[in-house]
Amino acid sequence: MILFNPSKMGPSMANAPALPRQISLFDMDSPLHGKVRGERSIMDFPFFVLSKKAHFEPIEYRHEGVSIDIRPSATGVATMWDKEIILYVASLLAQELAHGVTHSGDVTFAAHDFFRVTGVARPSKRDYQRFADALERLQGTQIKTNIETGNKIDRGWFSWLSEAQIEYEKKANGDEVLRYVRVRPCAWLFRAIQRDQRIYHYHHDYFRLGAIERRIYEIAHCYCGPGEIEIGLEDLHRKIGSTTASMRKFKQLVKEVQEENRLPDYEIVVDESAKTVRTDAMGRNRQPPRTVVRMRAKPKTISRTIESAAA
Numbered sequence: 138m139i140l141f142n143p144s145k146m147g148p149s150m151a152n153a154p155a156l157p158r159q160i161s162l163f164d165m166d167s168p169l170h171g172k173v174r175g176e177r178s179i180m181d182f183p184f185f186v187l188s189k190k191a192h193f194e195p196i197e198y199r200h201e202g203v204s205i206d207i208r209p210s211a212t213g214v215a216t217m218w219d220k221e222i223i224l225y226v227a228s229l230l231a232q233e234l235a236h237g238v239t240h241s242g243d244v245t246f247a248a249h250d251f252f253r254v255t256g257v258a259r260p261s262k263r264d265y266q267r268f269a270d271a272l273e274r275l276q277g278t279q280i281k282t283n284i285e286t287g288n289k290i291d292r293g294w295f296s297w298l299s300e301a302q303i304e305y306e307k308k309a310n311g312d313e314v315l316r317y318v319r320v321r322p323c324a325w326l327f328r329a330i331q332r333d334q335r336i337y338h339y340h341h342d343y344f345r346l347g348a349i350e351r352r353i354y355e356i357a358h359c360y361c362g363p364g365e366i367e368i369g370l371e372d373l374h375r376k377i378g379s380t381t382a383s384m385r386k387f388k389q390l391v392k393e394v395q396e397e398n399r400l401p402d403y404e405i406v407v408d409e410s411a412k413t414v415r416t417d418a419m420g421r422n423r424q425p426p427r428t429v430v431r432m433r434a435k436p437k438t439i440s441r442t443i444e445s446a447a448a
């Protein structure tokens with residue numbers, strides 16, 4: 138099975154040499170050693186939809202000077218579960234670059250290692266089909282953003298994967314066995330990993346979380362130090378990228394995240410009595426209550442951070 142669309146390749150990708158046809162286990166970038174790593178921009182901003190249900194509407198994000206436009210593929214916009222592949226590929230790239238390897242950007246890996254890292258102990262035929270569908274959405278989803286990487290801004294549209302291929306081996310009995318996966322991440326993401334190097338480790342329990350929990354964890358991971366941060370519920374709704382939930386429903390979901398307290402390393406508190414100063418039509422200052430979400434590292438996380446810094 139091959140997923141390939143040369144029309145989506147940027148100029149630098151189009152001129153790159155063809156990927157080799159024969160791959161041995163020694164040529165692979167996997168297995169991944171250590172923690173999953175994510176690039177700051179794809180952790181901070183809502184590039185992926187939260188629902189597993191296919192989303193076919195274009196998405197626009199505008200906030201504090203950042204613009205993101207997303208167009209769906211024929212099978213919908215890439216989801217938070219499809220993002221697992223991007224995180225895994227980014228982790229392999231960061232791993233190679235950290236060891237001083239000169240990397241072309243092409244990544245070859247074994248699917249069973251991806252499943253190992255993301256917590257799928259015994260992948261089924263359905264898991265492999267979902268994996269192939271995710272690659273297709275990642276290659277088909279189109280993104281345009283003014284977020285720069287490597288001191289460059291891509292003015293046009295790009296896909297998460299400029300190229301993706303799954304190589305199968307056919308057995309004597311007619312069964313097909315997946316041998317390896319070969320992908321080429323977009324130049325925008327490769328520059329971010331190679332040049333900007335704003336790489337964050339993910340907790341291994343991240344893959345056990347639901348979509349909103351994952352986004353809250355990512356935002357907390359971006360901004361929480363040893364102290365506490367506060368974000369208005371409306372801003373959090375926008376930043377998470379919840380395209381379907383009403384504010385009332387979203388507040389309920391965030392409260393459930395607080396009550397269940399399943400986020401690794403971080404905890405949140407929903408405060409519905411915060412005050413904000415506003416001037417009314419008569420020029421008088423008013424302080425109507427508003428809902429804010431406070432995020433902070435769990436005590437044991439702070440202790441580990443201090444111990445790590447002292448080591």
